[in-house]
Amino acid sequence: MAKTLFDKVWQAHAVRELPSGQTQLFIGLHLVHEVTSPQAFQMLREDSLGVPYPDRTLATVDHIIPTDTDMRPFDDEQAEGMMSAIEKNCAEFGIRLLDRKSGSQGIVHVIGPELGLTQPGMTIACGDSHTSTHGAFGAIAFGIGTSQVRDVLASQCLAIVKPKLRRIEVEGTLPPGVYAKDVILHIIRVLGVQGGVGYAYEFAGAVFDRMTMEERMTVCNMSIEGGARCGYVNPDQTTFDYLRGRRYAPQGEEFDRAVAWWQQTASEPGAAYDDVAKIDGSRLAPVITWGINPGQAIGVDEKIPGVADFAADERQTVEDAHAYMGWTPGQSVIGTKIDVAFIGSCTNGRISDLREAARVAALGKVKANVTALVVPGSQDVARQAEAEGLPEIFRAAGFEWRLPGCSMCLAMNPDKLVGNQVCASSSNRNFKGRQGSPSGRTLLMSPAMVAAAAIEGAVTDLREMLR
Amino acid sequence: MGTVFAMTELISVPNVVGRPMPLRGNDIDTDRIIPARFMKAITFDGLGQLAFHDERFAADGSLKGHVMDEPRFLAKGDRIAVVNKNFGCGSSREHAPQALLRWGIKALIGESFADIFYGNCIANGMPVVTAEAATVETLLRAIEEEPAHELTLDIDKRTVTYRGQTYPVAIPDGVRKQLLDGTWDATRVLLSAAAAVKETAASLPYVKGF
Numbered sequence: 083m084a085k086t087l088f089d090k091v092w093q094a095h096a097v098r099e100l101p102s103g104q105t106q107l108f109i110g111l112h113l114v115h116e117v118t119s120p121q122a123f124q125m126l127r128e129d130s131l132g133v134p135y136p137d138r139t140l141a142t143v144d145h146i147i148p149t150d151t152d153m154r155p156f157d158d159e160q161a162e163g164m165m166s167a168i169e170k171n172c173a174e175f176g177i178r179l180l181d182r183k184s185g186s187q188g189i190v191h192v193i194g195p196e197l198g199l200t201q202p203g204m205t206i207a208c209g210d211s212h213t214s215t216h217g218a219f220g221a222i223a224f225g226i227g228t229s230q231v232r233d234v235l236a237s238q239c240l241a242i243v244k245p246k247l248r249r250i251e252v253e254g255t256l257p258p259g260v261y262a263k264d265v266i267l268h269i270i271r272v273l274g275v276q277g278g279v280g281y282a283y284e285f286a287g288a289v290f291d292r293m294t295m296e297e298r299m300t301v302c303n304m305s306i307e308g309g310a311r312c313g314y315v316n317p318d319q320t321t322f323d324y325l326r327g328r329r330y331a332p333q334g335e336e337f338d339r340a341v342a343w344w345q346q347t348a349s350e351p352g353a354a355y356d357d358v359a360k361i362d363g364s365r366l367a368p369v370i371t372w373g374i375n376p377g378q379a380i381g382v383d384e385k386i387p388g389v390a391d392f393a394a395d396e397r398q399t400v401e402d403a404h405a406y407m408g409w410t411p412g413q414s415v416i417g418t419k420i421d422v423a424f425i426g427s428c429t430n431g432r433i434s435d436l437r438e439a440a441r442v443a444a445l446g447k448v449k450a451n452v453t454a455l456v457v458p459g460s461q462d463v464a465r466q467a468e469a470e471g472l473p474e475i476f477r478a479a480g481f482e483w484r485l486p487g488c489s490m491c492l493a494m495n496p497d498k499l500v501g502n503q504v505c506a507s508s509s510n511r512n513f514k515g516r517q518g519s520p521s522g523r524t525l526l527m528s529p530a531m532v533a534a535a536a537i538e539g540a541v542t543d544l545r546e547m548l549r
Numbered sequence: 550m551g552t553v554f555a556m557t558e559l560i561s562v563p564n565v566v567g568r569p570m571p572l573r574g575n576d577i578d579t580d581r582i583i584p585a586r587f588m589k590a591i592t593f594d595g596l597g598q599l600a601f602h603d604e605r606f607a608a609d610g611s612l613k614g615h616v617m618d619e620p621r622f623l624a625k626g627d628r629i630a631v632v633n634k635n636f637g638c639g640s641s642r643e644h645a646p647q648a649l650l651r652w653g654i655k656a657l658i659g660e661s662f663a664d665i666f667y668g669n670c671i672a673n674g675m676p677v678v679t680a681e682a683a684t685v686e687t688l689l690r691a692i693e694e695e696p697a698h699e700l701t702l703d704i705d706k707r708t709v710t711y712r713g714q715t716y717p718v719a720i721p722d723g724v725r726k727q728l729l730d731g732t733w734d735a736t737r738v739l740l741s742a743a744a745a746v747k748e749t750a751a752s753l754p755y756v757k758g759f
């Protein structure tokens with residue numbers, strides 16, 4: 083019988099079935115960051131547990147790290163405390179830590195792939211919901227909580243229920259000005275923020291076949307915003323070409339043998355899925371969120387929907403979103419003034435994102451009164467951007483060029499919205515208060531759209547600008 | 550591995566009894582339950598009073614009139630929250646169930662829950678059960694009408710009882726068993742198969758070398 087990648091990888095990593103109905107699943111790569119791990123290390127100490135597979139875990143710092151300085155101690159004492167804690171924990175338990183001194187620091191979901199750690203056919207876990215990013219390589223990658231971080235550290239395993247599998251096929255050709263970000267925002271809009279609960283997503287179809295690895299990562303990254311436990315794309319030549327020569331990827335003849343195994347992990351034609359959804363990529367427009375969850379999104383040329391456009395049980399959230407964001411139903415999003423523009427995050431902080439944004443930034447100057455930040459996803463991304471002269475383009479246009487980290491995606495570091503500022507953001511969550519101010523407002527969009535909004539000082543239809 | 554470790558006793562959670570806390574609304578995300586700026590700490594201590602902080606407190610610290618602060622719901626002791634759809638979506642932060650637990654919410658009843666949040670609750674021995682939308686609505690109304698009663702969640706019988714009315718709730722067999730047996734903390738279970746884990750690891754090409 084034809085099998086899916088999901089089934090094959092699950093089976094290869096299943097240690098045993100547990101009485102709870104869960105599977106004990108071996109985790110091939112465990113990534114750790116400073117925010118969700120200190121309590122897990124503390125639990126290990128309290129229970130006198132060790133880390134039996136320290137080489138299968140890698141740590142970095144991204145969430146709290148300032149993006150304007152490398153100076154230690156950090157001004158923020160709590161942030162300094164978290165930084166010292168991860169340094170101490172990694173040293174004590176023998177775990178590699180990629181900090182700024184290493185030259186390889188970055189957002190955990192940016193560095194795993196770029197170092198070649200993330201590979202097809204693996205199981206991956208990290209105490210962070212956007213771990214789904216790594217699925218772009220044909221890995222099964224789960225975001226987990228702190229108790230599970232402890233479980234993986236202590237046993238290299240997770241106790242987890244196998245989700246169902248939905249295949250999402252996006253056919254056609256994306257029009258100019260429409261990016262991977264628009265594809266996933268559209269998918270979440272159509273299937274809903276709860277649509278993926280209990281599911282893993284397999285992304286397929288012509289649009290995915292043509293996507294670069296970075297674009298696939300952008301889509302898989304936001305699987306969780308659609309409620310899915312994880313998302314993946316089957317590995318193909320694009321995947322193998324990306325991995326060849328990366329630091330932790332297999333080298334030489336080993337690489338060729340690895341490719342042979344990776345190819346075998348892909349879903350086979352005729353495999354069965356619990357559900358299939360089809361989307362026509364040729365009809366997409368740039369997408370922008372207008373609400374307080376990532377499913378509340380429209381094409382940039384559409385009008386703000388009214389309460390009556392939604393099913394009865396969604397109306398409360400829609401009203402809430404209108405009030406919080408300050409919309410009048412029927413109004414256009416184009417022309418909405420912004421105060422801040424943020425380009426970065428594990429969704430859109432990679433080199434191709436910065437190139438696209440720079441292409442737009444080169445067309446003008448950031449509007450007075452708009453604060454515009456570009457935060458590369460990692461030190462590697464920053465170096466590559468520097469080699470290509472991108473920081474100069476951004477600076478000349480009036481953007482700030484920062485050091486790598488999560489920054490204003492969740493605003494645990496000093497980069498925050500103030501009051502009810504409106505932010506055009508290339509990140510992944512528009513929840514109330516997400517960007518650091520309890521009344522701050524977030525409009526999610528592609529990095530190129532963010533750059534366009536920075537220049538216009540307002541939400542704009544990128545397609546007009548590119549014309 | 551023959552591990553000898555001092556793990557706590559198995560704690561069975563056959564039922565939870567507490568005052569009800571109605572938290573209406575779909576898609577209540579974990580950023581709302583506990584804003585990220587409160588996660589800058591290396592322990593979960595003190596999270597209780599920060600649960601739903603930005604929904605409850607204005608910038609000047611005054612109360613906004615959130616249901617958690619309504620005088621008629623003010624009670625001491627354990628609580629059980631009743632919620633709608635997709636509660637706990639968003640970030641994987643275990644700070645969310647920790648904040649709820651520390652505020653006093655020891656169990657959740659709702660239409661549906663986000664997967665990671667659900668797992669995080671169970672990993673802390675915090676029962677989470679689902680009920681039909683109509684049941685949740687009936688229950689919410691009964692609570693809002695007359696909040697000063699205890700709500701009983703019976704994991705074994707899969708029921709919830711309020712003001713003499715009993716309603717059915719759903720919980721997967723495996724999770725029910727974990728709560729009843731006290732095996733909701735997975736570490737001990739996972740560690741008991743160290744040899745099999747080694748074998749699985751050794752069978753994987755990327756572990757043994759291609």
Ligand code: SF4
Pocket residue numbers: 144145189190191210212427428429487488491492509510
């Ligand atoms: S960039 Fe944002 S979503 Fe990604 S890991 Fe950092 S905080 Fe989480």
